[in-house]
Amino acid sequence: MRLLLFTLSCCLAPFVLAQIPDTGGLRPAASDVAPPRPLLPAEMRGDIFMARKMFREAVDVYREAPDSHILANKIGIAYHQMMALPEARRQYERALKIKPDYSEAINNLGTVYYAQQSYRKAISQYRKALKANPSSASIYSNLGTAYFARKKYEQAFAAYQKALSIDPEVFEHRSTQGVLLQERSVAERAKFHYYLAKTYAKSGDTERTLIYMRKALEEGFKERGRFLDEPEFANLQAHPEFQAILKLEARVL
Numbered sequence: 001m002r003l004l005l006f007t008l009s010c011c012l013a014p015f016v017l018a019q020i021p022d023t024g025g026l027r028p029a030a031s032d033v034a035p036p037r038p039l040l041p042a043e044m045r046g047d048i049f050m051a052r053k054m055f056r057e058a059v060d061v062y063r064e065a066p067d068s069h070i071l072a073n074k075i076g077i078a079y080h081q082m083m084a085l086p087e088a089r090r091q092y093e094r095a096l097k098i099k100p101d102y103s104e105a106i107n108n109l110g111t112v113y114y115a116q117q118s119y120r121k122a123i124s125q126y127r128k129a130l131k132a133n134p135s136s137a138s139i140y141s142n143l144g145t146a147y148f149a150r151k152k153y154e155q156a157f158a159a160y161q162k163a164l165s166i167d168p169e170v171f172e173h174r175s176t177q178g179v180l181l182q183e184r185s186v187a188e189r190a191k192f193h194y195y196l197a198k199t200y201a202k203s204g205d206t207e208r209t210l211i212y213m214r215k216a217l218e219e220g221f222k223e224r225g226r227f228l229d230e231p232e233f234a235n236l237q238a239h240p241e242f243q244a245i246l247k248l249e250a251r252v253l
Contacts, residue, residue: 043071050074055081069099073179076108080181085112103133104180107142111181114146122146137167138182145183148192160199168203171196190221201232209233210241217248 040048042065049058055078062075076091089112095105110125126143133139144159163170173182186192197212217224224246227233236242 041065043074046074046078050078050081053081055079067098069095069102069105070179072098073102073105073108076105077179077181080108080112085115088112101132103129103136103139106132107136107139108181110142110146111183114142114149114183115185117149119146119149123150135166136180137163137170138173138180140166141170142181142183145186145192148186148188148195153191153195157195157198160195161202164199164203168205171199190216190219193219194221194223194226197227198230198232201230201236206236206239209236210239210245213242213245214248217245 039045042061046058046062046065049055049061058078059075062071062078065071072091072095076088076095079085079091080088089109092105092109092112095102096109099105106125106129110122110129113119113121113125123143123146126139126146129139130136130143140159140163144156144163147153147156147159160171170182193212193216197209197216200208200212213227227242227246228237233242
């Protein structure tokens, strides 16, 4: 790597030198010197650190910015990403003292409870967040996942359907940045993917139904007869890939 960089710098040297005006050995006039770039606002610099997953640095920079409910929430997310859950909770609660109906912080507080396996409290927070923001697909997704963790599968399925009706891409989002956390961790991965397949089947998304069917079976879902019995999958039973997926051997866990 050092050799490559050195070689590259040698190749670029003539080009770089050609861009430097010949001043005859004199110092350039002040008007020829580019002014220093203005420093980005602290909150924006913190966002950059978050995008780079430098969460500790993000907290330090965020604290330089003027305080607000949004900033407190962002600091909470940075702590959350470091798994410093007590401090994350304090920051979310601080955001809610500033703005009690801030749905993002209410949701994120729910994700703290979810991480601590306090699923009842998580559900309570998600439902409260939905009262403040009833059009959030991510919050409905989180509510469904909390119901799923309590093995309330039909409530989870209903919440997932609502999330998908608001945002068809809600289960495909991968970013962990922003101001609202979307919970992804579940214990029963195979069953979780079965319910995602069922949700997509009900919405008519054949491609994603088949993707999550395959994931469910590969991860050990043993109730493959449900793909034949559940009405959501009825229109797919003649599909060649549907039939091929049902022949997959379940993974031994």
